[in-house]
Amino acid sequence: MTFLFVANTGWYLxxxxxxxxxxxxxxxxxxxxxxPEDQFVAPLQEMGIEWxxxxxxxxxxxxxxxxxxxxxxxxxxxxxxxxxVHHFTIKPILYGTQAAKKSKVPYIVNxxxxxxxxxxxESWKARFLRPLIGKWYRHSLRGRNTRSMFQNQDxxxxxxxMIPELQKEATLTKGSGVNLxxxxxxxxxxxxxxxxxxxxxxxxxxxxxxxxxxEAAKKLQHLxxxxxxxxxxxxxxxxxxxxxxxxxxxxxxVIHFKGHVEKMEEELQEADIxxxxxxxxxxPRILLEASAMxxxxxxxxxxxxxxxxxxxxxxxxxxxxxxxALAEAIELLVNDNGLRIAMGKNARKRAEQEFxxxxxxxxxxxxxxxxxGRKFDATVSQSKSLQKQIIQIS
Numbered sequence: 458m459t460f461l462f463v464a465n466t467g468w469y470l471x472x473x474x475x476x477x478x479x480x481x482x483x484x485x486x487x488x489x490x491x492x493p494e495d496q497f498v499a500p501l502q503e504m505g506i507e508w509x510x511x512x513x514x515x516x517x518x519x520x521x522x523x524x525x526x527x528x529x530x531x532x533x534x535x536x537x538x539x540x541x542v543h544h545f546t547i548k549p550i551l552y553g554t555q556a557a558k559k560s561k562v563p564y565i566v567n568x569x570x571x572x573x574x575x576x577x578x579e580s581w582k583a584r585f586l587r588p589l590i591g592k593w594y595r596h597s598l599r600g601r602n603t604r605s606m607f608q609n610q611d612x613x614x615x616x617x618x619m620i621p622e623l624q625k626e627a628t629l630t631k632g633s634g635v636n637l638x639x640x641x642x643x644x645x646x647x648x649x650x651x652x653x654x655x656x657x658x659x660x661x662x663x664x665x666x667x668x669x670x671x672e673a674a675k676k677l678q679h680l681x682x683x684x685x686x687x688x689x690x691x692x693x694x695x696x697x698x699x700x701x702x703x704x705x706x707x708x709x710x711v712i713h714f715k716g717h718v719e720k721m722e723e724e725l726q727e728a729d730i731x732x733x734x735x736x737x738x739x740x741p742r743i744l745l746e747a748s749a750m751x752x753x754x755x756x757x758x759x760x761x762x763x764x765x766x767x768x769x770x771x772x773x774x775x776x777x778x779x780x781x782a783l784a785e786a787i788e789l790l791v792n793d794n795g796l797r798i799a800m801g802k803n804a805r806k807r808a809e810q811e812f813x814x815x816x817x818x819x820x821x822x823x824x825x826x827x828x829x830g831r832k833f834d835a836t837v838s839q840s841k842s843l844q845k846q847i848i849q850i851s
Contacts, residue, residue: 458831459487459537463530463553464545465513467497469570470506473633473742474545477818478506484833491533509533513548514693523552531556540829546570554597564828565603566821570632571739571761572612598623604824608632608739611760628824631764632740634814640722640749642805652681653791656728658721658743659688659735661703662696666734666757672780673732673787674711680791684711685728687718725750729797730790736777738762748808753800755786765812771804 462478464470470478470490478488482505489507492498498508511533513526526548534542534556541564544553550567557565594616598605605627607613617623655674659665667686674684690697707714718724721743725731731747731754738761747754748765754772756762768774773790775782790797819835826833 458485458829459489459539460825461489461491461509461534461537461539461542462545463491463511463542463549465493465548467492467495467501467508469545471497471501475501475504475506476636476814477633477821479504480818480835481833482506489537489539491530509537513552527552527555527559531560534560534562540564541566541825544568547572550597551594554600554603558600563602565600566606566824566828567598567603568606568608569598569612569616569739570608571737572615594619598627602828604628604828606630606821606824609761609764612739628820630740630817630820631812632742632745632817634817635742635745635749635808635812637749637809637813640725640746642749642751642801643726650683650727652683653729654683654685654727655730655732655787656685656687656724657732658686658718658724659733659741660691660694661686661688661698662691662694663698664696664736666736666777666783667698669734669778669780669783670732671706671712673734673784675709676780676784677787678711680788682787682791684713685724686712686714687716687721687724689717721746722750725752728752730755730787732756732783732787733762734775734777734783735759735762740764745808745812748804748812751801751805753790753797753804755783755790765807766804770800771807772800 460481462470462474467490470492481488487507489509490501491509491511493513494510502508511530530552539562542553542557542562543566544550545568550569554565554567598616598620605623607627607629608631610629613623613627613629657667657670661667670686690700690703703714706712725746729752731743731752733741733743733754733756735741735757737759740761744754744756744762744765748771754766756766756772756774757777758768758774759777763774766772766774773786775786815835822833822835
């Protein structure tokens with residue numbers, strides 16, 4: 458049995474779906490990753506995952522060229538003859554479903570990991586394309602042998618306006634989950650540093666709130682704080698900051714920029730507060746990881762983020778695009794050690810109850826089983842070598 462996992466970057470599959478792919482391999486499924494080439498293709502292959510190149514640009518808009526991307530994906534499907542394809546992110550869902558139906562793939566699973574730039578931006582192009590993309594989603598998410606997975610209820614609600622059956626048929630998961638063994642609670646462990654560390658982790662996109670984070674850090678220079686950013690610009694995304702702006706921020710020495718980090722748990726071990734002032738998310742992985750490690754969080758009261766943080770329980774919710782509110786929230790937690798500890802305990806408890814990646818894998822296997830008729834055991838015991846592989850994945 459062959460399954461294809463299709464995404465717009467190798468980075469996505471490597472960071473968010475490796476545990477799922479390895480678990481399938483362990484049960485005798487041939488797993489093939491289909492992505493554009495990037496620096497994460499080699500690590501995927503080193504983990505034993507086959508790879509096929511799909512040359513697609515995330516911001517390509519030329520109709521003729523984009524249709525060729527559908528055809529090239531259909532060629533891959535016909536060559537590999539998979540029993541099931543699992544699409545992640547927008548273009549793989551929209552193009553991949555068309556290609557799968559064209560090449561008669563028996564079963565299709567679409568994971569809506571967030572509605573993306575077109576549903577966040579208020580540019581004329583986004584407003585023009587949004588209804589068209591909505592209709593395309595309607596075509597892609599419907600079908601007798603097609604199943605849809607979402608990461609938050611808000612996204613289901615939006616697309617249900619065009620596809621009412623999603624309210625009953627869609628599967629809701631908490632992102633890709635988090636490995637609770639790898640990300641262990643640090644709550645209550647004293648960090649003798651003489652300062653507190655405030656951490657932002659994610660791609661350096663305006664829609665992730667990186668500008669507001671930098672502005673808030675500048676407002677709080679009077680406090681004993683260290684501001685850390687883990688992540689790099691994503692120049693394929695129209696919301697990415699420029700290299701020139703990153704150089705400017707770095708030269709100001711208000712924030713320490715670490716770039717892409719492989720072992721996020723090591724950075725989180727030093728963090729006292731995790732901040733993600735994003736404008737909209739699917740379910741943000743960094744908040745799941747912070748929850749698992751018992752770290753209080755500050756994020757925005759927007760879809761995806763509020764699915765992880767309840768205001769004044771696991772952290773604080775603030776309005777998006779407001780650096781003053783972010784600075785005030787950071788200062789509040791800095792000045793109340795007891796509140797930080799209590800929120801961290803609540804966060805770990807919620808992670809154990811809701812965000813364990815084993816739960817997400819079980820939900821996904823249920824979908825595979827219902828479609829294909831083959832039983833997949835989410836509780837299958839892992840070999841020590843497989844456990845070591847999964848824990849090492851960033």
